[in-house]
Amino acid sequence: MNITGMLYGARLLQFADFPSAEVLGPDASEEQIKALIERHGAVFVKPLFKGGVGKKGKAGLIGRAKDLRTALAEKERLYFVEHRHGHQVAKANGVTFEGAVPAEHEVYFSITDSTEFRAPTMTLTHRGGVDIEELDKSQVARVPFDPLTGLKAFVVANALADIGAPKQIISPLVQHLPRLWELYHDFGMTTLELNPIRMRPDRRGRLTPVACDFKCGFDRDDPRWHRLNLPAHLFAVDYSDFEQEINQLRTHQGQSDVYVINAGGTILAPTFGGGANSLVTEMLGDDAIISSDFGGNPPYEKMKSVASICFKHWLRQSNVLFIIGGKSNNTDIHETFRAMADALREHFGSHGPTPLYVVAGRGGPNLVRGMGVLRDTCEALGLPYRLFGFDSAMSEVVDYAREANEWMKAGGRDAVAARLGLAPAATAA
Numbered sequence: 416m417n418i419t420g421m422l423y424g425a426r427l428l429q430f431a432d433f434p435s436a437e438v439l440g441p442d443a444s445e446e447q448i449k450a451l452i453e454r455h456g457a458v459f460v461k462p463l464f465k466g467g468v469g470k471k472g473k474a475g476l477i478g479r480a481k482d483l484r485t486a487l488a489e490k491e492r493l494y495f496v497e498h499r500h501g502h503q504v505a506k507a508n509g510v511t512f513e514g515a516v517p518a519e520h521e522v523y524f525s526i527t528d529s530t531e532f533r534a535p536t537m538t539l540t541h542r543g544g545v546d547i548e549e550l551d552k553s554q555v556a557r558v559p560f561d562p563l564t565g566l567k568a569f570v571v572a573n574a575l576a577d578i579g580a581p582k583q584i585i586s587p588l589v590q591h592l593p594r595l596w597e598l599y600h601d602f603g604m605t606t607l608e609l610n611p612i613r614m615r616p617d618r619r620g621r622l623t624p625v626a627c628d629f630k631c632g633f634d635r636d637d638p639r640w641h642r643l644n645l646p647a648h649l650f651a652v653d654y655s656d657f658e659q660e661i662n663q664l665r666t667h668q669g670q671s672d673v674y675v676i677n678a679g680g681t682i683l684a685p686t687f688g689g690g691a692n693s694l695v696t697e698m699l700g701d702d703a704i705i706s707s708d709f710g711g712n713p714p715y716e717k718m719k720s721v722a723s724i725c726f727k728h729w730l731r732q733s734n735v736l737f738i739i740g741g742k743s744n745n746t747d748i749h750e751t752f753r754a755m756a757d758a759l760r761e762h763f764g765s766h767g768p769t770p771l772y773v774v775a776g777r778g779g780p781n782l783v784r785g786m787g788v789l790r791d792t793c794e795a796l797g798l799p800y801r802l803f804g805f806d807s808a809m810s811e812v813v814d815y816a817r818e819a820n821e822w823m824k825a826g827g828r829d830a831v832a833a834r835l836g837l838a839p840a841a842t843a844a
Contacts (some may be wrong), residue, residue, distance in 0.1 A: 417632045418534025420461060422511045423645065431598040433591055435626040436516050436616075440510030442492070448512055449483045455514035457481045461505035462496050478522075479515075486512065516625045518613035520584050523547055524592060525568070525608040526599045532559035535599075537566060539592075542786040543611035556577055557635055561719025566596035568807045579604045584614050587622045603637030604743035606630070616832060657705075657728040661721060673707040680704035682820050683733040685755070687777070691809060698813045702820055704729050712746045718754035726762040734823035737816040738789075742805045743779030752777075752785035756792035763796055770831035771798050776812035777803025797835055 418424065425435040437455065439447055439462060452458050457647045459480035474500055478489030496507045497692075523543035529536035538547065540555045547555060554829040556574035560566055568589045575585045584736070608630040614622040661673045682702045686692045687710040696706045709721055730736070738755060740746075752775070763769075773793050775786070786802045793800040801819070803812045832838070 417630070418645075419628075419630045420463065420511060421513055421627070421629050422462065422463065424626065424631070427598060427631070427643065428600075428626055428629065429709070430601075431594040433520060433594055433598075433626060434623055437514040439512040441511070443512055445487070447484060448486050451514050452481065452483065452486065455516070457515040458486055458753065459513045460486060460493060461511050462493040462498070463509040463511060464505045464507055468562055478812065479607035484765065513627070516593065516613040516615050516627055517749060518615050518625075520581060520614040520622070521611035521644075522588065522596070522612045522614065522624065522660070523608075524612055525606065526604075527606045529559060534559040535562050535566075535596075536560070537570065538572050538576065540578060541575070541584060541752075545609075550811070562600070562687040565600070566593045568593050584624075586796070587614065588612075591624050595646055599631075601639065602643055603634050603639035604631050605634050606632040614739065617655060619632055626746055648746045657724065660724045673705055673709075676703050676706050677701050678704070681732065682737050682816060683729045683735070684737040684739060684816070685709055685722065687743065687746060687751070691740050694809060695737075695813055698810065699737075699817065702817065704733065709751075710740065710743070710746060713754075715750050715754045715787040718751045719758045722755040723762065726758060726764075730762060730771065731766075731769055734770075734772060734778075734814050736771055737813075738773075738775040738777070739809070739812060739816075740777050741809065743777070746779055747781055748777055748779045748785035749781035749788065750785075753788045756788050760792055760796065768796065768835045770823070770828045770835065770837065772831070773798050774803075774819055775800070775815045776803035776807055776809060780786075796807070797832060 418427070421436055421438040422440050428435045432755050437451065443451075458480055462476055476496055478485075478492060478493060478756055480486035480489055490512075493507060493510050496760060498505050498507070520541060521539070521543035523540045523545075523796050525538045525547075527536055527538070536557055536559045538555065538557050540547065540550060540836050542550050542554050556578050558570055561569050567812060570774065571592045572589045575588060580588075595607060595609075598604070609626045609628065610630075612624045612628050613628050615625045616622055657673075657675065676696065678702060680703050682699055683704050684695055684699060684707070685705075686707045689708050689710075692706060692708045696703060705725070709718070713721070736759075738752070773789070776787055777785070782804060786804075790800065790802060801815060803815070819827075
């Protein structure tokens with residue numbers, strides 16, 4: 416659940432009384448756009464994407480206009496523009512018009528939940544307006560702080576002094592940036608980023624920080640974000656039917672985070688745990704169909720529903736069903752494996768058998784019972800399988816799944832199909 420851009424970002428920043436650029440939405444009239452240009456001298460025209468999509472500026476998807484005709488031409492160019500960033504493809508549905516903010520100094524600021532420090536962490540630099548990764552580490556301050564006391568003014572002041580920020584921007588930032596902690600904390604955010612904050616001078620030359628771009632992410636399992644009364648369509652990213660079905664299950668206990676990586680992949684990898692998901696997604700590459708985290712000790716009913724949806728959409732094209740996760744502390748392995756085994760058996764009963772190699776690696780409570788259920792199901796269905804326990808390195812298990820996938824591509828799929836009594840023509844490339 417992400418929000419990018421100033422259309423809703425400006426509204427959220429009002430809760431923290433943080434200054435922001437003046438913004439008009441896609442329904443702005445020509446008179447309103449013209450008046451905005453007259454007040455600020457120029458406007459930036461930016462496409463509206465659902466969810467969080469980055470690198471719009473580098474892709475040439477931000478227009479600037481100093482007159483109404485140019486602004487309307489940029490609106491026409493960007494209103495339904497398509498943007499590809501990595502594996503992510505998004506289509507705009509509207510534009511915003513943002514008043515230009517003249518400034519000499521630009522600042523980057525963010526608060527995130529850091530797994531490195533096990534604490535909320537502020538990232539701050541006076542070299543804003545660029546990708547933070549492009550800056551030398553000496554120019555960027557990363558400071559963890561105590562969530563019980565919050566982001567204090569002295570934390571901001573010390574960070575700016577350490578990176579050699581110009582003296583004239585320190586006092587205004589010390590006054591305004593700590594307010595953003597309340598916005599972050601009170602509404603269940605997992606990240607909050609302003610880039611750039613432009614330091615606008617007033618008539619006396621005193622600088623005021625003005626947010627000119629906004630990004631935040633919410634923990635959708637934290638109910639505090641409901642206080643914002645944000646429209647539901649704001650988080651309805653252009654999901655596939657598969658992702659929409661899975662995300663409906665978030666009303667149940669446990670997680671159901673999923674994203675389609677490659678609709679033409681051949682390894683279906685239901686994954687348990689964020690760390691496992693990162694490793695598996697990186698190592699499988701384009702062979703992986705989905706990126707997922709189904710951890711959080713899901714009950715039998717939910718896990719069976721999740722597995723059934725995955726199988727309905729992807730099992731026919733899959734060479735390998737790869738069930739993988741770390742050593743769990745509280746997830747009942749027997750419950751999750753039993754649910755997935757039952758879903759697999761029912762899928763074969765309803766849709767017929769399909770050539771498949773099952774690989775599973777897991778650790779946690781009731782592991783032996785869970786693997787016993789999965790083994791019995793694979794043997795009953797006539798599927799080749801390999802199970803790994805908690806004492807196996809996850810990277811080695813991923814390597815085995817990749818080798819199984821290559822074996823299936825090199826003739827193993829035909830062999831399994833023959834074993835299941837299927838004609839070779841039914842196999843997939």
